[in-house]
Amino acid sequence: xxxxxxxxxxxxxxxxxxxxxxxxxxxxxxxxxxxxxxxxxxxxxxxxxxxxxxxxxxxxxxxxxxxxxxxxxxxxxx
Numbered sequence: 663x664x665x666x667x668x669x670x671x672x673x674x675x676x677x678x679x680x681x682x683x684x685x686x687x688x689x690x691x692x693x694x695x696x697x698x699x700x701x702x703x704x705x706x707x708x709x710x711x712x713x714x715x716x717x718x719x720x721x722x723x724x725x726x727x728x729x730x731x732x733x734x735x736x737x738x739x740x
Contacts, residue, residue, distance in 0.1 A: 673698040673725065683719045694721045702728030705737045713740060 670693060678698045686695055700712045705726075715722055728734050 670694045670696065672696060675699065680715050680719065683722065684716055687719050692721070694723060695719055696723050697725055699725045699727045702726065702730065702733035702737045705740065706733060 669690070673696050675698050678696075683695050683697070686693070697715075705712050713724070726734060726737055728737070
């Protein structure tokens with residue numbers, strides 16, 4: 663994935679959810695947006711839908727956190 667944009671919108675913990683990203687996307691169509699940090703444990707064992715997004719948010723990058731390579735690989739495949 664390559665982008666020529668020089669601007670990225672950084673997420674804020676407990677603030678930058680998919681609704682906030684959608685709002686950011688309304689302001690700019692090409693800036694790379696990021697999710698807030700989501701841990702592998704939250705994805706594997708959590709009850710929330712941490713990977714929910716709207717197609718309108720693209721380009722979008724997931725920030726995945728964890729220390730177990732197997733868990734990181736498992737979550738990256740989702």
